Amino acid sequence: MVYTDRTHLVADTLDELHTFAAKMGLKRVWFQDHERHPHYDLTTGRAANRALALGAEPVTTRQLVKLVRKE
Numbered sequence: 001m002v003y004t005d006r007t008h009l010v011a012d013t014l015d016e017l018h019t020f021a022a023k024m025g026l027k028r029v030w031f032q033d034h035e036r037h038p039h040y041d042l043t044t045g046r047a048a049n050r051a052l053a054l055g056a057e058p059v060t061t062r063q064l065v066k067l068v069r070k071e
Contacts, residue, residue: 018031
C-alpha cells in the first residue's frame with residue numbers, strides 16, 4: 001500500500017514506492033533514501049492530489065510516522 005500525508009509519499013515496500021512514483025511522473029533522483037523513512041517529497045498540492053487520485057491512502061503525519069517505524 002502507498003500512503004501520503006500530502007507532503008511525503010511512502011509505501012510498504014521500496015518496489016511499490018518506486019513503481020507508484022513512476023506512475024506519478026516523479027523522477028527517481030528525487031527519492032529520499034533515508035535509512036528509517038525512505039520517501040518521495042510531494043512539493044505541491046497538485047502532486048499530493050495526483051497521489052490520492054492514483055490510489056495513495058491518505059494518512060495524518062502522525063500515522064505516517066507510525067507506518068515508517070512499523071509500529
